[in-house]
Amino acid sequence: MRVLIVDDSTYIRSSLRSLLTDQGYDVIGEAKNGEMAIDLALELKPDVITLDNILPDMTGLDILKALNTSDFKTSVIMISAVGQQSAIVDAMNNGAKYYLVKPYDESELIGILRELDEES
């Protein structure tokens, strides 16, 4: 499964890349801001995007809205410290398939990826 990681933190991108690569997933790109995220998502057409909610230039919700078209089939897993109900509901209503609130258990993310793998 091909994954695009979107997070402004080098530490988080690197940690996620290690985790996903160790589990056999193919990390095809990393984006540190919203503009890069949208460009890479449209260009690479990943199977999954892990998407942070607060980025320097836009929110995860802005990115979801930009990508939320009928021909965009990528599953989006929001991974964010923003945990309020309204943010979660907004994300899910705008195309996020899952929402993990940081700090989360790595096994939760792997479980979600396996679920998506089985669906595809």
Place this chain on the structure above:
Amino acid sequence: MLADLNDNELKVATKLIFDGLSMAKSSMEQILQSPISIEQIDYVNAELDTTRFGGPDEDVHLIKTELMGELKGTSHLIFSQKEVAKMYEACLPESIVKDDSKESTIMKLGFLTEIDNMVSAAVITEFSNFLDVEIYGNVPSLKVLKATDLNDFIVRESSEFESIIHFKAVFHGKELDICPDFIWVFHNKFVDKIKNLV
């Protein structure tokens, strides 16, 4: 100021602050994989006891998150140099801890800001859900300053707001031997929100 609240409103405010800090404590435990307790909460005085840093010229790591949205404010999570080293040892791979390259330094500092990101977000989430306000934390920023300059820095930050609410917690991680300070400065609108709620 919290003093503007009546007894009932004050009970609600202090419970909300306590609940938010408890969520922050749990987040910190999960990130550091080590038990953390709240050693002290001060609802009035934000001045820090800088003697714990070991001397006026010791470096202090302050990670700031600015609150965005309906309520204005900032949070500051503060570690001593020794505490930072202990957390790196406990949580990061040895290859990064012992390496002084630019890449490893970025990873170490990223780890610190990520702790703040999650800990401050835990408080923000609690406040947002309880007060029904749209607030979120901006991307955290790290500042290294001398212990002797810390209180002046917080005072300068606070002066951005006309009237302010302070609260401060001291966390304690017994296993890691760390006692980070966690200070919040809110605009007085926080009080209005509590008054409207009660």
